Ligand SMILES: [Zn+2]
Ligand SMILES: [Zn+2]
């Protein structure tokens with residue numbers, strides 16, 4: 030587990046008598062600069078991305094860009110100006126974003142407004158954003174199952190210790206010297222460089238006033254099942270199929286819907302989207318592997334997913350079928366009829 034803290038700043042550490050800790054998968058949103066946490070009768074507002082004072086090492090930085098052609102998010106550990114999309118080969122020469130992995134956690138601000146009694150205002154919250162499957166070379170392959178449905182087939186690849194990256198849904202303007210940061214939503218300023226005089230978390234005037242845009246992201250390891258279908262569909266349809274499968278999986282396996290999650294993936298030249306399902310519990314809990322363990326469980330999941338899509342009466346999707354609180358960014362893309370047509374080909378009778 031990668032647990033991080035929202036630490037008190039050195040000026041008012043006596044005011045904060047509660048320890049705030051979270052797994053970094055949640056911490057990147059719940060503790061991000063500007064986010065407010067209610068605890069122990071107070072609202073605490075995060076303001077800094079913590080840095081290690083003793084070491085000279087920087088934050089770990091990743092680069093990501095969404096392909097304008099196929100919507101797959103590309104990832105790089107090195108700075109890039111231009112690269113070919115890993116899935117479709119389109120040149121991505123703009124839109125590359127810098128991501129900070131905030132392993133040292135976050136620090137509460139030192140403005141008097143940064144710690145106030147609970148109830149004085151509605152706490153600001155951010156949500157999780159993009160999820161990217163990275164397909165780590167250190168992953169362990171547990172097995173490959175092929176299930177046949179008439180002329181169609183699905184290949185399920187189970188892995189453990191596999192890597193994904195999760196991001197916060199907003200961008201931040203960050204001081205690279207002291208870690209002071211404000212979200213674009215707070216600033217209401219979308220220019221590339223934001224000028225702002227500010228104090229460090231130790232209360233000194235910071236020598237830097239230029240804030241640069243960054244995303245907050247976290248790479249984590251967990252259990253994964255990759256589903257490769259024998260036919261292909263567009264991004265919106267595959268995303269709809271994925272949310273139907275997630276809902277069906279939690280019902281068939283009788284687990285919490287928040288215990289599993291997913292994203293789309295594509296690689297190597299032709300855009301054939303595969304569906305990545307994973308355990309949300311850090312390190313993995315083995316839940317998701319159960320759908321690949323035997324054919325009848327997988328058949329039930331497909332059957333249930335098809336029912337979820339075909340039995341609803343909405344158009345194109347609603348909270349009873351494919352939509353939920355966490356997939357708000359994609360609501361307009363989710364189409365239960367498109368998903369039902371796709372899933373129909375994989376029914377086992
Ligand atoms: Zn692409
Ligand atoms: Zn600074």
Ligand SMILES: [Zn+2]
Pocket residue numbers: 341342343344345346347348349350351365
């Ligand atoms: Zn519906």
